[in-house]
Amino acid sequence: xxxxxxxxxxxxxxxxxxxxxxxxxxxxxxxxxxxxxxxxxxxxxxxxxxxxxxxxxxxxxxxxxxxxxxxxxxxxxxxxxxxxxxxxxxxxxxxxxxxxxxxxxxxxxxxxxxxxxxxxxxxxxxxxxxxxxxxxxxxxxxxxxxxxxxxxxxxxxxxxxxxxxxxxxxxxxxxxxxx
Numbered sequence: 742x743x744x745x746x747x748x749x750x751x752x753x754x755x756x757x758x759x760x761x762x763x764x765x766x767x768x769x770x771x772x773x774x775x776x777x778x779x780x781x782x783x784x785x786x787x788x789x790x791x792x793x794x795x796x797x798x799x800x801x802x803x804x805x806x807x808x809x810x811x812x813x814x815x816x817x818x819x820x821x822x823x824x825x826x827x828x829x830x831x832x833x834x835x836x837x838x839x840x841x842x843x844x845x846x847x848x849x850x851x852x853x854x855x856x857x858x859x860x861x862x863x864x865x866x867x868x869x870x871x872x873x874x875x876x877x878x879x880x881x882x883x884x885x886x887x888x889x890x891x892x893x894x895x896x897x898x899x900x901x902x903x904x905x906x907x908x909x910x911x912x913x914x915x916x917x918x919x920x
Contacts, residue, residue: 742821746798753794755786763817770794780814799904802828803911805837831912838908842901849894856890857883 751757754770761769767782768775770790781787798820799805804827815823827834860883867879 742825743817745801746817746821746824749794749797749801753790753797755790765814766817766820767791767794767814796900798824800907803831803834803907804828805834805841805904805908807837831908831915834908835905835912838901838905842898842905845894845898845901849891849898852894853887853891857887860886 750766750770754761754772756772759769759772761774765774765777767780768777770781771784771787775781775783775787782791795806795811802824804824806827810823863879863883863886867876867883870876870879
């Protein structure tokens with residue numbers, strides 16, 4: 742398990758094959774590493790790498806992390822033990838993946854609406870601008886923001902479906918093998 746996690750880590754991190762501290766594994770997803778006491782997910786670049794790392798682990802291992810586990814910092818050994826424990830309980834992962842998919846489906850509708858309302862001043866500016874190019878520019882900025890949020894929401898649903906499908910297939914294999 743440890744070797745598998747290291748392989749994923751090397752694929753995702755900013756500087757592959759650079760030295761790292763196994764006790765602060767996640768901090769070394771970026772270069773330079775996140776300082777002691779800060780999480781790698783506290784920056785945009787770090788968050789992107791962190792999410793890719795965790796999502797890849799979930800898909801390849803056919804497990805689902807809880808929200809609390811996403812917020813924790815892990816050493817390499819702690820993460821390997823956690824993944825192994827989750828692999829041993831596919832039904833728990835199946836329940837979590839179903840919850841994750843339900844939440845993603847709700848956010849697919851709510852998030853674009855929320856960002857549409859939050860960025861509505863762009864529409865007000867578009868309506869009150871004196872020139873047509875300014876009106877079009879403000880409307881396009883608003884549409885771009887809402888469209889980007891919608892695209893992200895749809896990709897989250899797609900990922901959650903894929904994760905649920907993989908976990909369900911493994912859980913079914915475990916049931917068949919157990920009979």
